[in-house]
Amino acid sequence: MSATKEKILDTALELFNEQGINAITVRHIAQSMGISHGNLQYHYANTDLIIQALYDRLAARFDELLQAAPAQLSDELEAFRKGVEASYQLIYSFRFIFLYFVEIGRRLPAITKHYKDNLKKRKPQFMQLFTIMQQKGIFRKDIPEEVLELFIHQVFIVSDFWLSSNEITLQLSGKKALDYYNKIFWNMFYPYLTAKGLKQLQDSQ
CATH class of the missing domain: 1.10.10.60 (Homeodomain-like)
Structure with a gap:
């Protein structure tokens, strides 16, 4: 380019x-x-072409994050936490896409299609990660698969649309926004973690 x-x-x-x-x-x-x-x-x-190009840039950077992460994410919660933190920083850097996502998707259906396809691709990656965490004694082993699948969907909803909630409620910006919504993200994990997992989470924060 x-x-x-x-x-x-x-x-x-x-x-x-x-x-x-x-x-x-x-x-x-x-x-x-x-x-x-x-x-x-x-x-x-026109601006639609610019928005598409920016979305493609965002998608490429997410792919780079995930390609760099697999070996680390399969290790301990600290590595996972760093990956989530980097993802949230990336989301904030491209925040207009997430704040106007519904409108953008209507104007550019290819973006909606990519997003849906991406969710399908990410789901088994998260399931694999949670399975590894169960094997390491970080995640509880008594959680039904259906519950884990719904939890993954919950993770995506919170991660992709926290900016919209912030826009109409707290209106935090910069580091304050990132710190607060990262905290919300990790609090979702409490019911799923073992005592070992909870200790790792506390130590990493």
Whole structure:
């Protein structure tokens, strides 16, 4: 990708995060960059194409996180915690996507399809992780598989939509938001952890 296209995406990400997708046009992005409207449209004809490119960038960075993590995530809760923390930081960096996800999905159905396909792919990865944690005595072994599957869905709901809840309730920003919603995430795990798991969780926080 050219340096100009990278700069367009960087500028658009900043503006979308600050003002939302409805307040920002191609002209706003061009003006912020100090280039002509026509020059920007040579690379991206409209904001939908920019949003798609930013979503693709987000998806690629999530894939990088997960590719780097498997060996660590199968170890102990501390490694898992670091992976979750990195994921939440990434979500916050691309927060406009999550705050406007329903509208974006209606405008760009390919994004909705990718998200659904991604959930299907991630589910067995989490099931494998929880199985390893059960074998290590971190997760309880008496949890029915159906309950674990529902828990995974709960994890995705909280992780992908905590920004929307924050927007209409606490309105925290930056580190305060990340710290608070990471705490909410980990509190979901308490009923599923053994005494060993609870100790590891407490030690990692």
